[in-house]
């Protein structure tokens with residue numbers, strides 16, 4: 349369980365402090381996928397930076413499985429907007445990077461997991477290539493493979509599909525959900541797309557203007573539904589979300 353209690357973040361800018369986020373209160377159950385939507389500058393990236401332990405200067409409490417969040421104790425996967433692949437390492441080495449950092453021995457069951465994930469994402473044939481030799485969709489598949497191979501306690505994604513064209517994006521979203529269904533990794537992702545939030549978010553958390561606080565958490569009945577747009581509920585939920593945006597991110 350990820351528990352966020354009265355989390356607030358301020359940045360120092362010269363002599364002034366800028367209150368960028370919070371207070372945020374949220375409980376994320378194991379196996380949840382949260383889609384986080386909110387206006388530009390409300391603190392979404394700041395929030396992910398706290399959860400990935402990049403920002404340590406905050407008030408409030410963040411615990412994962414009962415312990416204060418700490419990247420030394422917890423395995424936290426992060427897929428940034430630009431996929432975060434190291435350009436000087438080939439696909440195979442990028443995928444195994446976190447295991448090497450943790451000095452994890454690659455035994456038979458881990459080899460099976462790696463093979464399963466690489467096959468599922470269809471990147472076996474790309475394993476000797478470097479990131480510059482890959483298309484955007486291929487880079488995205490490598491980034492997803494790397495995150496799931498690591499088997500993180502928490503997976504964070506910052507607009508992971510926004511750089512892809514519409515068809516590649518849909519394919520990458522489907523592959524993500526397909527592989528997530530196998531491992532049920534607790535995931536929080538930021539998106540600007542209402543459709544992506546409805547397709548991929550088991551829960552949808554809406555943040556207010558800066559400093560972002562949680563305006564509403566929606567239990568999404570349409571999570572992982574095929575032919576989403578043809579579903580009657582889709583129109584209702586997307587209209588509700590668009591109304592929240594129109595009202596200035598309030599309900």
Ligand SMILES: Nc1ncnc2c1ncn2[C@@H]1O[C@H](COP(=O)(O)OP(=O)(O)OP(=O)(O)O)[C@@H](O)[C@H]1O
Pocket residue numbers: 359360361366367368369386387388389390391392393394395558
């Ligand atoms: N290093 C910093 N120093 C001072 N202020 C900052 C810093 N980083 C972010 N901010 C401010 O904190 C607030 C939250 O920024 P953040 O990048 O988290 O928002 P965001 O919701 O991710 O935005 P976007 O959707 O536009 O990417 C903004 O008002 C921003 O101007």
